[in-house]
Amino acid sequence: MAARRQILVVTGTGTGVGKTVLSALLVRRCVQTGRPVRAFKPLCSGGRDDAKALAAASGGAQTLDEINPWHFEAPLSPALAARLERRTVSLMQVAEHVRRHSTRSGLTLVEGAGGLLSPLTADGDNRDLILRLRAFPLIVASNRLGVIHDVRATLGSLPPSLRNRAPVVLMAPATADASTVRNARSLSDYHPADRIVEVPRVSEEIQSGAGSPSVALNRKLDQILRLLES
Ligand SMILES: Nc1ncnc2c1ncn2[C@@H]1O[C@H](COP(=O)(O)OP(=O)(O)OP(=O)(O)O)[C@@H](O)[C@H]1O
Ligand SMILES: [Mg+2]
Numbered sequence: 288m289a290a291r292r293q294i295l296v297v298t299g300t301g302t303g304v305g306k307t308v309l310s311a312l313l314v315r316r317c318v319q320t321g322r323p324v325r326a327f328k329p330l331c332s333g334g335r336d337d338a339k340a341l342a343a344a345s346g347g348a349q350t351l352d353e354i355n356p357w358h359f360e361a362p363l364s365p366a367l368a369a370r371l372e373r374r375t376v377s378l379m380q381v382a383e384h385v386r387r388h389s390t391r392s393g394l395t396l397v398e399g400a401g402g403l404l405s406p407l408t409a410d411g412d413n414r415d416l417i418l419r420l421r422a423f424p425l426i427v428a429s430n431r432l433g434v435i436h437d438v439r440a441t442l443g444s445l446p447p448s449l450r451n452r453a454p455v456v457l458m459a460p461a462t463a464d465a466s467t468v469r470n471a472r473s474l475s476d477y478h479p480a481d482r483i484v485e486v487p488r489v490s491e492e493i494q495s496g497a498g499s500p501s502v503a504l505n506r507k508l509d510q511i512l513r514l515l516e517s
Contacts, residue, residue: 296413307336307337307340311341315496326341330355330408332367333360335351357374359372423515424453425511426438428441434466442478454515456486
């Protein structure tokens with residue numbers, strides 16, 4: 288796989304949709320296949336678990352503070368949690384941190400906070416960060432009833448130049464509903480089918496790195512990584 292420089296912002300339709308699970312899997316896959324990779328969760332609020340998951344996935348190549356330079360107590364959007372602590376972080380500071388520590392070749396993966404339009408800093412949201420970093424967006428969504436709306440609304444909020452190219456990853460929910468097996472097909476009426484990837488449930492062992500992903504899961508991860516190249 289070519290190791291050209293690529294900045295990816297993992298965002299999605301909202302909070303709790305599987306951004307960290309997918310990000311950690313992608314980082315581990317890069318490490319395993321020898322592709323240079325750096326991971327960031329620049330702003331955490333209500334705990335640093337996401338950053339710790341990325342630190343573990345990176346195999347100790349990065350410190351927690353490099354992955355997550357800003358963290359706030361309140362389990363609110365980072366923008367609001369920062370304001371409660373009378374602290375200010377600007378989009379420019381976030382972008383500078385990511386650029387300074389990004390890899391020259393290979394993948395720089397940045398997990399946003401919440402969904403695409405969720406406030407991130409005092410002066411911007413996740414979409415603003417994508418634009419400032421000239422990054423590629425990856426849209427994560429939970430594969431349940433309502434996801435067609437959620438994904439279409441999110442894609443529709445991206446600039447046209449990014450909209451059709453963005454990979455959409457549907458993460459299997461804890462409990463499937465009647466729509467789960469149909470959503471990828473339904474979404475392909477609105478988005479290129481080859482840019483929609485379904486990721487199954489992943490055990491705690493695999494999420495934490497204690498267990499290895501199956502061949503089938505690695506194929507999905509490779510498919511997602513290839514989409515970032517095209
Ligand atoms: N494919 C999956 N297999 C198993 N568990 C999953 C999967 N996707 C998500 N989960 C679980 O759903 C929960 C939310 O996932 P995750 O923390 O990755 O979401 P997130 O989008 O990063 O949330 P946040 O907005 O808080 O950063 C976690 O408990 C996670 O383990
Ligand atoms: Mg997360």
